[in-house]
Amino acid sequence: MTLYDAIFIRRSVRKFNNSPLDAAAIKSIEKFIEDTPPLTGQSARFEIVSADKVHGGASAPHYILAYCNESDSAYANVGYVLQNADLYLQSIGLGSVWLGMAKPNEPERDYCILLAFGKTDVPIRKAEEEFKRLPMSEISDQDNSVAKAVQLAPSAVNSQPWKLHFESGKVVIRYFGRGLMKLMLRKKLNKIDLGISARHVETALLHEGKTILSITPKTSGKTFEIEIAYK
Ligand SMILES: Cc1cc2nc3c(=O)[nH]c(=O)nc-3n(C[C@H](O)[C@H](O)[C@H](O)COP(=O)(O)O)c2cc1C
Structure with a gap:
């Protein structure tokens, strides 16, 4: 696999x-x-x-x-x-x-x-319906296979603290705090989550035969984002 x-x-x-x-x-x-x-x-x-x-x-x-x-x-x-x-x-x-x-x-x-x-006897997931996730429209400005890979990514308390923005040759993942625990998750766990989503973006782009040019985390004031450039 x-x-x-x-x-x-x-x-x-x-x-x-x-x-x-x-x-x-x-x-x-x-x-x-x-x-x-x-x-x-x-x-x-x-x-x-x-x-x-x-x-x-x-x-x-x-x-x-x-x-x-x-x-x-x-x-x-x-x-x-x-x-x-x-x-x-x-x-x-x-x-x-x-x-x-x-x-x-x-x-x-x-x-x-x-x-x-x-080692475990817990079975793998058999179908996408087994994932409890936010609808695509809440996490991405486009519905495509890269966004799908992020939609299924794990996150702390399943908070899914991301919004995806697509440009030509570029995917931007922006931190977007969600849920009752967002103040507790914001400092560290949700930043780990953003890195997890960048891994899923990269894996999906490579699967499509794209070449990754750079993956750059950027902090500015209270905003945090990861920019993935590809061709
Ligand atoms: C950064 C991070 C921290 C997590 N911490 C815990 C934890 O302390 N206890 C736990 O049972 N699950 C923890 N999880 C697992 C999440 O609850 C889980 O990924 C989410 O509910 C989605 O479910 P799935 O991974 O089965 O798709 C954590 C996940 C992430 C990404």
Whole structure:
């Protein structure tokens, strides 16, 4: 299964099998993350740990901890890189879930978020109707396959804090806070969400045979957006 295919079948998995993955499987996941380039000008650190190093987790055997500096663009970069891992894990038949509420037992100052994963018996999604999402008209000025990929993207509390704007050779994802918890999500989790949506835009554009020219996060005052240029 390709990463693009995984967009249409993935789900947040919160129930895992007891048997952990072996060292070789963990190594290849580590390598996949290492090989995923960050957003331009951004960096982050990732570490895979086992359940005894984390609390508030979803009983998963493994956790990818993400560390970065405190800025909108750095948070978006973590979303962008780790969403590639989320799609990869689900494409090889594993379960995964982003967990903003879980924490490492000994968090370092630059701890950002984690992605839990492991073997699971929870089935993949069979049809698009299984996704609970906002109508296209609320998230995008065009209804096309790139917007569809973003519509299905995961987000904190399913807040879907994005609006897509299409121009020739360009997709702009603007932060747009939604829901009762928007003040709580605005600082960090919704910026991670924007990075996640940029990953889905890129994956859909590549699937259409496009070449990505740049993916640039931009903060200005209270606005935050990610611009994806392609040809
Ligand atoms: C940044 C982020 C943080 C999240 N934190 C949690 C969490 O703490 N607990 C949880 O059960 N799910 C968490 N989720 C999963 C979302 O609730 C889930 O992605 C959303 O409801 C959509 O469902 P789906 O992923 O199954 O499509 C988080 C997702 C994201 C992207």
